[in-house]
Amino acid sequence: MSLSLDQLPPDRIFVGGQWRRGGGAEIESRFSADNSMNRIIKGASNQDGLDAIEAAKLAQADPAWRNMKPHERAGLLDAISRGIAGNIERIAFIQSRDTGKTLTETRALAQSAAGTFRYYASVCETADEALTVPRGDYLTFSLHEPLGVVAAITPWNSPIASDAQKIAPALAAGNAVLLKPASWSPLVALELARIMDEAGIPKGLFSVLPGSGGTIGNLLVDHPDIDKVSFTGGTATGRHIAGRAAQKLMPVSLELGGKSPSIVFEDCDPDLAIAGILFGIFSSSGQSCIAGSRLFVQRSLYPGFVDRLVEATRKLVVGHPFSARTQVAPLVHPDHRRSVEEWVATARKEGGEVLTGGARPDDPALREGAYYNPTIIAGLANDSETCRQEIFGPVLAVMPFDDEDEVVALANDNAYGLACGIWSRDFQKSWRVGRAIRAGTVWVNTYKQFSISTPFGGDGESGIGREKGRDGMRACMRQKSLYQDMSGAPHPWARWPTDQEPSPDTGK
Numbered sequence: 001m002s003l004s005l006d007q008l009p010p011d012r013i014f015v016g017g018q019w020r021r022g023g024g025a026e027i028e029s030r031f032s033a034d035n036s037m038n039r040i041i042k043g044a045s046n047q048d049g050l051d052a053i054e055a056a057k058l059a060q061a062d063p064a065w066r067n068m069k070p071h072e073r074a075g076l077l078d079a080i081s082r083g084i085a086g087n088i089e090r091i092a093f094i095q096s097r098d099t100g101k102t103l104t105e106t107r108a109l110a111q112s113a114a115g116t117f118r119y120y121a122s123v124c125e126t127a128d129e130a131l132t133v134p135r136g137d138y139l140t141f142s143l144h145e146p147l148g149v150v151a152a153i154t155p156w157n158s159p160i161a162s163d164a165q166k167i168a169p170a171l172a173a174g175n176a177v178l179l180k181p182a183s184w185s186p187l188v189a190l191e192l193a194r195i196m197d198e199a200g201i202p203k204g205l206f207s208v209l210p211g212s213g214g215t216i217g218n219l220l221v222d223h224p225d226i227d228k229v230s231f232t233g234g235t236a237t238g239r240h241i242a243g244r245a246a247q248k249l250m251p252v253s254l255e256l257g258g259k260s261p262s263i264v265f266e267d268c269d270p271d272l273a274i275a276g277i278l279f280g281i282f283s284s285s286g287q288s289c290i291a292g293s294r295l296f297v298q299r300s301l302y303p304g305f306v307d308r309l310v311e312a313t314r315k316l317v318v319g320h321p322f323s324a325r326t327q328v329a330p331l332v333h334p335d336h337r338r339s340v341e342e343w344v345a346t347a348r349k350e351g352g353e354v355l356t357g358g359a360r361p362d363d364p365a366l367r368e369g370a371y372y373n374p375t376i377i378a379g380l381a382n383d384s385e386t387c388r389q390e391i392f393g394p395v396l397a398v399m400p401f402d403d404e405d406e407v408v409a410l411a412n413d414n415a416y417g418l419a420c421g422i423w424s425r426d427f428q429k430s431w432r433v434g435r436a437i438r439a440g441t442v443w444v445n446t447y448k449q450f451s452i453s454t455p456f457g458g459d460g461e462s463g464i465g466r467e468k469g470r471d472g473m474r475a476c477m478r479q480k481s482l483y484q485d486m487s488g489a490p491h492p493w494a495r496w497p498t499d500q501e502p503s504p505d506t507g508k
């Protein structure tokens with residue numbers, strides 16, 4: 001890797017189109033593979049936030065942006081996409097340093113972000129407005145207009161991809177965007193600002209405000225000039241934001257947590273199922289909203305299948321994020337590893353038997369990093385705390401089931417509703433079960449596959465609204481109905497009785 005720490009963004013934040021030193025509290029970005037310092041960034045102060053909001057409001061209302069034709073906006077999004085695509089290695093390096101993720105994964109996330117901007121360039125250029133069916137001699141249009149200023153609040157687990165998923169459709173729709181990244185991962189958002197600035201984003205239309213949720217997050221949610229909050233993060237934070245947004249009657253979209261079930265039927269292809277389950281829970285070290293963290297295996301298959309799964313899990317390579325062999329990299333932060341360790345202790349107290357993992361790796365080379373071994377726990381009840389709550393780490397609970405009705409009930413007996421995996425060769429059964437599961441996304445004989453064209457979001461405590469797809473741009477717009485009279489005739493209701501018809505000259 002030829003990139004060095006010099007490539008990390010400097011201690012500047014991007015406010016109203018200008019780079020400045022933040023006036024807020026210091027934010028430490030550390031490399032969780034060895035706890036070394038990446039950068040200390042002065043975060044955004046309240047005043048930085050207010051300046052960004054003011055600049056965004058002006059830039060969004062500027063006729064140069066407001067009246068820009070969709071194909072011209074598409075050109076800007078395309079330039080941003082090319083800017084990202086031309087900086088994949090640099091973005092991957094910064095994001096791996098910021099989050100501890102493997103370079104293999106951060107490269108893929110950077111490519112996905114470039115694809116997201118490219119996709120919304122084409123959505124922007126090809127979105128039609130509807131001419132609806134009239135009930136009189138007029139034309140009726142259903143039109144879409146930008147909301148104004150959209151605040152994008154994102155988590156640390158896949159920052160460049162979740163940032164792009166919010167920024168691209170909001171800009172395509174003609175809004176201004178203020179991005180507040182998570183405190184553990186401010187750097188890649190600043191790199192994105194550099195790329196967007198170089199691509200020619202109009203001054204003020206985009207700002208990056210690193211800072212805590214309690215200061216900058218609350219400012220954005222409460223401010224009267226913010227017209228929508230697009231949030232991805234934990235359910236507790238999402239609920240808090242929705243409560244405050246209700247006071248302003250402001251639309252929010254909430255992409256929240258999950259405790260997703262994977263269901264293995266006895267007629268599955270076991271090799272396919274084992275590979276998919278390992279990827280579904282242990283890639284990204286389990287720090288994924290859609291992680292398949294509850295595994296239900298049909299009882300007839302259970303003993304042999306779980307033995308094979310445990311054996312395969314022990315062979316996963318836990319290692320440095322920059323090694324091409326690594327499958328399981330460190331967690332994002334030592335504090336987060338502590339939380340995962342506490343969850344495993346809870347599982348043990350609840351009667352769980354740790355079949356593998358349940359500890360930090362022994363390898364002395366990994367001692368300084370926030371590593372945790374992939375962990376499988378058996379013997380827990382589906383209604384235990386461990387199986388109810390999101391752990392957001394490499395921890396899988398396995399449980400047996402007897403039949404289809406029982407497993408659908410178990411899978412649905414959870415407050416979350418984000419994703420589900422079904423492993424079966426019987427496509428009619430997978431279809432039935434897939435339809436019966438309460439989840440925003442269901443995968444059959446695969447897991448964690450995405451397309452930017454396909455809507456994504458959760459039910460229940462996993463959130464409100466959908467991102468991605470053509471409707472992702474519409475979610476950043478308000479609808480307007482416009483009736484255009486074509487007859488030139490006054491409305492008959494307003495006609496004076498004919499015997500009192502006014503003189504055309506005097507009106508009396």
Ligand code: NAD
Binds near residue numbers: 158183213237241256
């Ligand atoms: P978090 O809720 O702690 O923080 C997310 C963002 O919200 C951060 O930028 C944070 O600073 C900000 N925030 C915190 N308090 C706030 C407040 N009062 N007002 C406004 N903003 C505030 O989540 P996290 O720990 O960063 O991320 C992990 C969570 O994100 C997990 O629960 C995971 O499931 C979820 N997630 C969901 C999806 C999805 O698409 N459904 C995707 C990725 C992550």
